[in-house]
Amino acid sequence: MPEMNYAKKLRSWSLRDAADAGQLLEVTCQFCRTTYRFFPHDLLKLTANVSLERLARRFRCERCDRSDYMGLTVRQIWGSEYGTLPVRRLVKVTTVKKPIWEDGVL
Numbered sequence: 625m626p627e628m629n630y631a632k633k634l635r636s637w638s639l640r641d642a643a644d645a646g647q648l649l650e651v652t653c654q655f656c657r658t659t660y661r662f663f664p665h666d667l668l669k670l671t672a673n674v675s676l677e678r679l680a681r682r683f684r685c686e687r688c689d690r691s692d693y694m695g696l697t698v699r700q701i702w703g704s705e706y707g708t709l710p711v712r713r714l715v716k717v718t719t720v721k722k723p724i725w726e727d728g729v730l
C-alpha cells in the first residue's frame with residue numbers, strides 16, 4: 625500500500641478489504657509505544673465491516689488505558705515473519721449479562 629495520503633486510504637479501505645488482501649492491522653499506542661496486531665477476520669467477528677479509519681478510534685490501550693493515542697496501520701505479511709511476528713488472536717467471545725432495572729410501582 626503506497627504511503628501517499630494514508631488517512632484517505634484508510635477511509636476507503638474496510639475490514640473486509642484487509643481480510644481479503646491477507647493483511648494484518650497494526651494498532652500502536654503512541655503514548656506508551658505498545659503495538660497490537662490483529663487479523664481482520666478476527667475483528668469482523670466483533671464488529672460490522674467498517675472502514676479502517678472508523679475502526680482506529682475504537683481501540684484502547686491495555687497498558688496505559690488511553691484511547692486518544694491509538695494509530696492504525698495496515699501491514700502486509702511477509703513470509704519471513706511467520707513464526708516470529710507477535711499477533712493477537714481472538715480466542716472466544718463471551719456474552720456478559722448486564723441487568724437493566726427500572727423502578728416502577730406495584
Ligand SMILES: [Zn+2]
Binds near residue numbers: 653654
Ligand atoms: Zn498505551
